[in-house]
Amino acid sequence: MSNKKLDIEFLEAVNRVNSYTGLFPADTLLKLYAFYKRATDDYGPPQSKKPIINAFKTNALFQAKNISKEQAKKEYITLVNDYFLYRK
Numbered sequence: 170m171s172n173k174k175l176d177i178e179f180l181e182a183v184n185r186v187n188s189y190t191g192l193f194p195a196d197t198l199l200k201l202y203a204f205y206k207r208a209t210d211d212y213g214p215p216q217s218k219k220p221i222i223n224a225f226k227t228n229a230l231f232q233a234k235n236i237s238k239e240q241a242k243k244e245y246i247t248l249v250n251d252y253f254l255y256r257k
Contacts, residue, residue, distance in 0.1 A: 172239070179208060179242040182249040193252070195225075200248055203229035207241035 170178075186193075186201060193201070203226075206212070215226035233241065 170243075175239060175242050175246075178246050182246045185249055185253070197248065197252055199225055199229040200233075201245060202226055203233035204236075204241045204245035204248065206230060207233050207236060208238055208245055210238060 183205070207230075215223040215230075217223050217226065233244075236244065
């Protein structure tokens with residue numbers, strides 16, 4: 170897959186997540202968070218007001234630390250596609 174095609178698919182997946190009005194399971198949200206942060210090279214610390222949520226986010230980031238930016242985009246896209254395919 171070309172980088173341009175991957176970027177387009179990634180942005181479409183991000184838009185799909187952002188426009189969804191339902192609730193995602195917590196584990197899915199954490200994976201989406203970690204893959205998004207890796208895919209966008211966002212290395213800022215979690216910004217939740219609740220320390221426990223920051224801890225979970227930090228752990229998710231730690232688990233995704235060894236994947237590349239491109240792989241993070243692919244994982245994000247797959248996670249989104251699978252979620253919407255199987256959520257019914």
